[in-house]
Amino acid sequence: MMLNEIQDRQIDAQPENTDIVVSIENISKKFCRDLKKSLFYGVRDIATDLVGGRRKSDRLRKGEFWALKDVSFQLRRGEALGLVGANGAGKSTLLRIISGLIKPDTGCVRVRGRLAPLIALGAGFNPILTGRENVYANMSILGLSTKEINERFDAVVDFAEIEDAIDAPVQSYSSGMSARLGFASAIHTQPDILLIDEVLAVGDIKFKAKCYRRLHELNQQGVSFILVNHNTQAILNVCDSAVYLSKGQLVAFGDTGTILNQYEKDLFLEGRENTPGVLYLPKKLEHESLGLDLISIYFKSLEGDIVESIISGEPIIFCINFRAHKKFSDVNVHLKITELRKQGNPILFLSNKNDGKPFEAGIGEHEIQLKIPYLSLVPGAYTMSIKLKEGALGTLDLVESFKFTVKSDINMGISLINQQRSWEIASKQ
Structure with a gap:
């Protein structure tokens, strides 16, 4: 049929x-x-x-x-x-x-x-036939007469940008060329x-x-x-x-x-919904430690409550707990946040060293708090890498991926950041 x-x-x-x-x-x-x-x-x-x-x-x-x-x-x-x-x-x-x-x-x-389906890379093309022959066959299957195809053929080829290859067999096309011709044929069936x-x-x-x-x-x-x-x-x-x-x-x-x-x-974040919003790190053996070990990582509210999902535009505190086995005079934190769906370049990099705020840490447990008065991340799923360093030396301990979600109470549209703002109108005299 x-x-x-x-x-x-x-x-x-x-x-x-x-x-x-x-x-x-x-x-x-x-x-x-x-x-x-x-x-x-x-x-x-x-x-x-x-x-x-x-x-x-x-x-x-x-x-x-x-x-x-x-x-x-x-x-x-x-x-x-x-x-x-x-x-x-x-x-x-x-x-x-x-x-x-x-x-x-x-x-x-x-x-x-x-209805015009474009649900396969080759768009139903016969690899032995030329691009020209496939356009006529494909568009006729989609309900167009030969006269209608003749009227639209040049527009199809022009949109697909494959004039030089239109009379070559489709089997000689790259996947991109096939997709171009298939898409162009489909949209020109009106x-x-x-x-x-x-x-x-x-x-x-x-x-x-x-x-x-x-x-x-x-x-x-x-x-x-x-x-x-x-x-x-x-x-x-x-x-x-x-x-x-x-x-x-x-x-x-x-x-x-x-x-x-x-x-x-x-x-x-499958499987994390019913667990506390804390990432606990396994305790290191003595020969595995470089003198400073991460214990736990989490977000908490200004009231001190641990939260699993953070809200765009709201204040939040990011907490890093660690144990020092000796005294450190220049502890530096490096945070790199990446959007999970893109997994490309980081969208935010934070470091207390870059901000001119190095920490001293004596023997014992400590908590570093990063206070964010206004979270500018838009809703979505994110991953953060956390590194603790001493001065400009190598990494003392790290977490490659701490995953978290950001929610919102307002419509963000396609914004890349949540810009803090206010609106007003003033009458001009």
């Missing part, structure tokens, strides 16, 4: 609210990990359909698992929706069900309008709904920016799309709302910032 035929069948069952272009209703899909059993189940299901029998689609058979289970949400006209979740969460399976490439075992999908699955993860930065600008333009024109991208910053910048899937189940659906914060917290 051709893709446009599948779409026509779905479009016949239109949702009552014309503002809703995609309605996902209790979708479930199961797969079998065992190839032989999978083939056997497939043959048996076909035979059951042929004789008019009823499948037990809501039950798992031996070796099967739920790739999706009872997932429901809606996509509205002009809405940009991000689909997030770890590998194996069911994101690609869901997009394939929406596009009509596979059928759900239970539930139904209702689609209103022309779709009502776009499904985009990780294809923008390849290619150069300049072309990615070009694609996101075009997505914004299409969105302003009323085109809806669902975007899967492991770069959560891209989801945050582009999408109005988000769906969070975990192990085939819908965890949350709502505002993009809120959903991404929950996803990142689950992804990076």
Whole structure:
């Protein structure tokens, strides 16, 4: 069955609210990990359909698992929706069900309008055919006539920026070139709904920016799309709302910032929710110690209570407890904070040495307190490395990764920092 035929069948069952272009209703899909059993189940299901029998689609058979289970949400006209979740969460399976490439075992999908799926790197291209031939084949499958393709062909090639290779076989293209041509073909079908699955993860930065600008333009024109991208910053910048899937189940659906914060917290801080907000360090043996040993690390409020999550814009105290086995006259702390979802350059580096505040420490236990009157970090998940040094010498003790979350009581949008501020209006005489 051709893709446009599948779409026509779905479009016949239109949702009552014309503002809703995609309605996902209790979708479930199961797969079998065992190839032989999978083939056997497939043959048996076909035979059951042929004789008019009823499948037990809501039950798992031996070796099967739920790739999706009872997932429901809606996509509205002009809405940009991000689909997030770890590998194996069911994101690609869901997009394939929406596009009509596979059928759900239970539930139904209702689609209103022309749908353009871009859910594979090659965008369904035949590697033996040339780029030109693939554009015509691909766009015709998506419902365009030859006349319409002729009118848009030059615009497709111009957007993809592969004029020199358009008459070469696609098998000679790089992954970036294939993605460019696939994306260009999809957006020039004038779709009502776009499904985009990780294809923008390849290619150069300049072309990615070009694609996101075009997505914004299409969105302003009323085109809806669902975007899967492991770069959560891209989801945050582009999408109005988000769906969070975990192990085939819908965890949350709502505002993009809120959903991404929950996803990142689950992804990076799993298992820490029910433990005290203190990182305790194991006691070192005498031959392992360099004379100064970290004991514990935590945040606490101005009232002295230990806190697990800190609030953007609020005051906080960061505490480092250590034990000195001898006297130190120049103890220096180096803190490096990095956003977990980026894991690139640190966004904040703090050092008492740089601030001209060295510490002396005698034998015994001590607590260094870093008092922050206004936390400028935006909501998200972070990791901090902590190093204790003596003067300019080597590290005495360290913690490579102390993970923590930052929450907020206000909407930060796409800000990179929480700038302390106040607003007022003054009348001019």
